Amino acid sequence: MSDVAVTEQDTVLGIDIGGTKMAAALVSADGRTLTGDRILTPAGDADQVFAALGELIERVRGDARPLAVGIGSAGPLDQVHGLVSPVNIPGWRNFPLVDRVRALVGDVPVTLGVDGHCFALGEFWTGAGREADTLLGIVVSTGVGGGLVVDGKPVIGQSGNAAHIGHVVVDLDGEACACGSFGCVEAYASGPRMVTRAKRRGWRTGEDVDAAVLAADAAAGDELALATFDDGAQALAAGIVATAVTVDLTTVVIGGGVSKAGSVLFDPVQAWVKRLAQLPFVTDLTVEPAQLDNAGLLGAAHQAWSAVG
């Protein structure tokens, strides 16, 4: 946003695409959400899913003329060609989302980023990381994703997939991971994998329960649940410290459904980080809960503002 005169009324349109919901909002240059809405992600073929998104965009945009559009989407995606194939939106496979959105909004810049990157950028812009300079954002949910901001700039990588923190190997003899490797952070710290590990220990075997129940039991003092959260926390801490010593990190922000567990997750993560982070430049590393409930959307908007000019 270099040489364009930005007025108080100017906005960009941020869009957040997930397997469960889609959100859109007009966002000001200082990160305020002016108007926004969200819908449940519909089932259906490519055009049916896009029709629902298109209606959402039109409704949120109204008479405004956003200077750019920033899209954050669940992956995988092809940033170079503007294609998305979100795992949980089966109707979209190599779907040309950038071109389709551009056809709707006219000739303005349209950016596309992975949801984990947008989460990190949103928290960096106006959330828990706004005092930070070099930040790792982690989303702990059905998987473990994330994004990196180094020296104030998002790290994208040559294919757009930097900061796959969930697939940092932290156990050399570790459990098989969905990615094909073994010993990855995600194999210990994702919600479903924690539930599986707890059941293996004998916790609520035969019951159809999820990570929220595991968190509630841990908070109530259940030893099997606490031990499982401690394993997940240790894996997360190992991934965090590996990243910290690599890029000289100061701040970690953790969000996502599993982070709602609160102290049963954050207390052991912080304790393990303290234990593992021994080099002098990482001993002050802070790990904090996310502050925003729309960090992904704001990060997408931030990328759009960066494209204005």
Ligand SMILES: [Zn+2]
């Ligand atoms: Zn993996």
